Amino acid sequence: TQLLEQSPQFLSIQEGENLTVYCNSSSVFSSLQWYRQEPGEGPVLLVTVVTGGEVKKLKRLTFQFGDARKDSSLHITAAQPGDTGLYLCAGEPSGTYKYIFGTGTRLKVLA
């Protein structure tokens, strides 16, 4: 069974702090996506990473794909209350046509 473990599950921090969310698996992925999901809505794509070791930046968000394409991290610099939400990683196992979703990290940034 292919699993994506996210950590931490919950994170509550003060505005201005930095944080890192991790997404780990024993499986190799062709690509890995990070989504953000608001309550009652669908996942909204933040970034896709496809190459081992790849780093992508989206304003204050930095995404990294592990060298072996089994894990990824999302780092947020100087978090703001608008960053509050559920962050999901989703990996596409090699040779499949599906995404395996992580368990999610619920982030709360306090003003």
Add this chain to the structure above:
Amino acid sequence: EPEVTQTPSHQVTQMGQEVILRCVPISNHLYFYWYRQILGQKVEFLVSFYNNEISEKSEIFDDQFSVERPDGSNFTLKIRSTKLEDSAMYFCASSRDSRDTQYFGPGTRLTVL
């Protein structure tokens, strides 16, 4: 910006009834997917569809489920005889090709009473 749309946003049905959830994928996308998310749980893959055939399906996608692309724009998920445990958010997604990113719709909340 093109987006995936889904209707209805909320469907309430009685146990044993058939439901059809509808999706309009992004127009130039060729691969289509259904996922579901039971309240408080993670998003789970149901099925992928390409060239009018199922490419892959999960264990959840049993004989009660079927998918169809009845015309050039719609992609539907049918549940023949709903069960209480089918209550969930159902998300449609589409991608340009099999290696491209999947874009998700806003979901249909299915409540089975």
